[in-house]
Amino acid sequence: MNNVVKENMKIGVESLETISKTDLADLCNITEQAIKAGGGFGWLNIPPVESLKKYWNGIVLIKSNFLVVGRLNGSIAGASQIAFNPPNNEAQKNISKIQTHFVAPWARGYGLAKAMIDLAIEISKENNMKSIQLDIRETQSAAIQLFENKGFIKWGTNPSYAFINGSRIKGYYYYKDLL
Numbered sequence: 001m002n003n004v005v006k007e008n009m010k011i012g013v014e015s016l017e018t019i020s021k022t023d024l025a026d027l028c029n030i031t032e033q034a035i036k037a038g039g040g041f042g043w044l045n046i047p048p049v050e051s052l053k054k055y056w057n058g059i060v061l062i063k064s065n066f067l068v069v070g071r072l073n074g075s076i077a078g079a080s081q082i083a084f085n086p087p088n089n090e091a092q093k094n095i096s097k098i099q100t101h102f103v104a105p106w107a108r109g110y111g112l113a114k115a116m117i118d119l120a121i122e123i124s125k126e127n128n129m130k131s132i133q134l135d136i137r138e139t140q141s142a143a144i145q146l147f148e149n150k151g152f153i154k155w156g157t158n159p160s161y162a163f164i165n166g167s168r169i170k171g172y173y174y175y176k177d178l179l
Contacts, residue, residue, distance in 0.1 A: 012071045013115040015123060019060055023069070026076035028052040030104035037105045039140060044164060068119050070103060070112030077107030080116040082123055082132075096124040098134040101143065113143070117150050124178055131177050137162055138170040152176045 016023065031052055035043045059067045059081055070078035081099040085092045098120055103113050124132045134152070136143055138161075148154070152174040161171020 009110055010071075010073050011110055011112060011115065013112070013119045014069060014071070015119065016067045016069055017060060019056060019067075023076055024053060024056055027056045027069075027079060030077060030079070030102075030107075031056075033104045033106070034102045039102050039143070042162075065099075066120075066123050068116050068123070070107070070116050072107050072110060072112070077110075078103035078112040078116055080120055082120045084127065084129070094128060094130040096120075096127070096129040096132045098132065101134070113146055114150070117146070121176070121178065129178055131175050133173070133175045135161070135171050135173050138172060139164075144172065147174055150176070 019027070028049055031043075032046050035046050056067075059065050062083075064084040064086060066082040068080040068082060069076045070080075080101040083097045083099045085095060087093070098117075101113070101116065101120075103116075121132060134147065135158075136147070138144075153176065154172050154174050156173040158171040158173070160168055162169040
């Protein structure tokens with residue numbers, strides 16, 4: 001039965017310049033779910049919904065950011081933020097960074113994460129980026145495998161990347177050349 005449901009899913013990815021009320025509700029909902037599942041891109045505890053709303057609305061206000069969303073049957077089920085360096089950083093003006101990347105636990109396995117990475121790369125290339133970078137906690141093994149399968153190369157490790165429940169967590173740094 002799961003295969004039938006999976007086959008009937010309409011999957012899509014897009015970059016949002018504005019956020020509707022429905023999309024904002026979806027983003028807040030999936031962010032809460034991702035935090036509960038341990039993949040809340042830095043958040044360990046669910047913040048108040050007003051903080052989540054401000055966060056997501058703020059992303060689209062920054063002109064050097066792109067908010068990429070993955071949809072299942074029209075509802076946002078995943079999100080990724082791509083950031084470009086400010087104009088004063090001429091030495092890194094051709095480098096983009098994936099700041100956040102997650103899919104709600106109920107929406108995993110449909111290819112949304114891969115499709116969002118593909119769109120992040122496409123947006124970066126369209127904006128003359130030569131490299132795309134990211135950093136990630138060592139505990140995010142599925143995401144690490146995904147990025148490595150997409151051709152991202154690990155170049156470094158930070159042994160004190162994060163502290164979660166009193167434990168030191170390593171962080172890994174990745175890049176992918178877009179030349």
